[in-house]
Amino acid sequence: MAKKDFLAHLTRKQLLELEACVRCGACFDACVVQEATGDRGISPPAKIASYRRFVDAVHGLRAKLLGRRKPAEEDVTRFLGALYACTTCGGCGEVCEVGIDTQRLWWAMRRELVGMGYPAPGTLPKLLENARRHHSIFASPLELRYRIWLPPEVRPAARAEVCYFEGCGVAWEAPVMAEAAVRLLSAAKIEFTLLEASRAWCCGWPLAVAGMWELQQELVENNISALEEKGITTLAVSCPCCLQQIREVWRSYGKLPFEVVHITQIIAEAVEEGRLGFTKARKERVTYHDPCQLTRGFRGPRVYEEPRTVIQHLPGVELLELERQGRLTKCCGAGGGIRGARPEVALEIGKLFLRDAARTGAETLLMNCPACYAMYVARRLPEPWGREWRAFESPVKCNDVLQYAADFL
Amino acid sequence: MLCRVKLLEVSKEDLEVIKSFFFDPLEEVETGEDWVRLRYMGGEQCGGRNDFGEGCGECRYMPWVVRKYLREGKYSLK
Numbered sequence: 001m002a003k004k005d006f007l008a009h010l011t012r013k014q015l016l017e018l019e020a021c022v023r024c025g026a027c028f029d030a031c032v033v034q035e036a037t038g039d040r041g042i043s044p045p046a047k048i049a050s051y052r053r054f055v056d057a058v059h060g061l062r063a064k065l066l067g068r069r070k071p072a073e074e075d076v077t078r079f080l081g082a083l084y085a086c087t088t089c090g091g092c093g094e095v096c097e098v099g100i101d102t103q104r105l106w107w108a109m110r111r112e113l114v115g116m117g118y119p120a121p122g123t124l125p126k127l128l129e130n131a132r133r134h135h136s137i138f139a140s141p142l143e144l145r146y147r148i149w150l151p152p153e154v155r156p157a158a159r160a161e162v163c164y165f166e167g168c169g170v171a172w173e174a175p176v177m178a179e180a181a182v183r184l185l186s187a188a189k190i191e192f193t194l195l196e197a198s199r200a201w202c203c204g205w206p207l208a209v210a211g212m213w214e215l216q217q218e219l220v221e222n223n224i225s226a227l228e229e230k231g232i233t234t235l236a237v238s239c240p241c242c243l244q245q246i247r248e249v250w251r252s253y254g255k256l257p258f259e260v261v262h263i264t265q266i267i268a269e270a271v272e273e274g275r276l277g278f279t280k281a282r283k284e285r286v287t288y289h290d291p292c293q294l295t296r297g298f299r300g301p302r303v304y305e306e307p308r309t310v311i312q313h314l315p316g317v318e319l320l321e322l323e324r325q326g327r328l329t330k331c332c333g334a335g336g337g338i339r340g341a342r343p344e345v346a347l348e349i350g351k352l353f354l355r356d357a358a359r360t361g362a363e364t365l366l367m368n369c370p371a372c373y374a375m376y377v378a379r380r381l382p383e384p385w386g387r388e389w390r391a392f393e394s395p396v397k398c399n400d401v402l403q404y405a406a407d408f409l
Numbered sequence: 410m411l412c413r414v415k416l417l418e419v420s421k422e423d424l425e426v427i428k429s430f431f432f433d434p435l436e437e438v439e440t441g442e443d444w445v446r447l448r449y450m451g452g453e454q455c456g457g458r459n460d461f462g463e464g465c466g467e468c469r470y471m472p473w474v475v476r477k478y479l480r481e482g483k484y485s486l487k
Contacts, residue, residue: 140429140430141429144425144426144429144430147422147423147426147474148426148429148430148472148473148474149472149473149474150473151473152473172429172430175430175472176469176470176471176472179472179473377470378449378470390411397460397461399461399469403469407469
């Protein structure tokens with residue numbers, strides 16, 4: 001065993017957090033995995049208790065007196081199953097009575113175990129393999145990205161104050177999100193630029209969240225230097241995970257010479273100031289799902305009002321709220337690599353989520369994240385769960401909020 | 410809706426882009442010299458009007474590079 005096993009990537013605060021969990025169970029109701037499976041063995045307190053046992057076995061008092069004891073392989077394997085049966089949405093941390101930042105804790109644990117040689121489960125290692133080859137988590141050349149979604153009538157400027165960064169998840173899993181975003185930017189007469197396709201690398205979030213950190217520095221430094229060369233003042237992203245990664249991880253590499261915002265913030269501002277208007281009308285009831293990474297898990301203002309502002313300006317559209325929203329939003333079940341690691345759990349979360357959406361009385365569920373889009377619009381899950389998921393019927397149609405708004409131009 | 414539209418007369422450049430987009434093994438894209446048969450999105454097979462009631466040319470599920478062929482009528486639902 002290496003000297004720092006189980007500790008290398010945990011901060012002092014996180015070590016205290018391992019001791020702080022009082023197993024009160026407040027997190028059970030906030031956890032979509034708990035709702036879908038009811039399996040307390042994979043609940044947040046169970047994961048913390050297991051990890052604490054590993055740390056004690058290797059670094060505790062008994063280990064100091066009697067020698068270190070390597071945890072049994074089957075215990076670590078069982079723990080890994082629990083650790084990755086999690087969307088890392090951070091919902092548990094929002095309601096934690098003792099303030100444990102669970103989201104960061106799960107990330108650190110994953111990083112630690114991958115660092116110790118336990119591979120991330122399911123299809124997750126493929127993401128790293130793709131990133132090594134293509135600098136994105138998808139097995140497609142970066143150079144093609146704008147040719148997928150950039151409509152010919154929209155002309156980005158060579159240089160502008162605003163740079164739009166769709167993120168590889170949007171480019172390959174939800175390209176219509178990017179298409180809608182640039183159509184709305186153009187309609188609002190907001191000049192924007194794009195990074196050169198081959199320089200717009202993965203932000204690093206999907207790899208970090210899966211515990212695979214080996215390319216982080218390379219990815220982050222490339223993106224920051226490419227953006228610096230552009231001389232921009234504002235980076236507008238479509239992907240909530242990119243937003244969290246830039247606000248939390250990129251900043252740890254130094255002060256960023258630009259402000260980062262979510263694209264709906266820019267669009268909402270244009271709507272409110274009357275620079276962007278919607279002329280078409282459609283009588284429809286919609287509900288809006290707050291993506292986890294827009295409402296929790298980062299420093300800075302939450303993106304809560306802005307998407308609602310856009311929706312409320314759409315003629316004829318009535319917004320009905322989901323029971324859980326804002327910082328207490330439910331994860332849609334597509335985050336944290338769970339679709340690749342534990343698709344059967346993602347499937348159950350998805351079914352419950354669509355039932356929640358139907359209960360609002362809305363005809364359309366609007367989303368704002370490429371992972372949500374891939375899960376609910378494209379209905380992507382590994383087989384055989386994908387087949388079951390695609391066949392699951394819901395009275396609620398799903399769409400991206402900006403694509404929906406662009407239809408009213 | 411599951412799209413199984415066959416795009417026709419697809420240029421080499423677009424074929425490359427479309428193949429890169431429909432990379433997911435679930436989507437089982439079939440390609441020929443100048444055509445590509447998509448298999449995209451969830452649910453039952455679309456018969457030419459998606460679950461928003463839109464015809465292929467307006468299909469909001471498809472990115473611009475695909476919709477271009479749909480709008481020009483260069484497709485077959487068979």
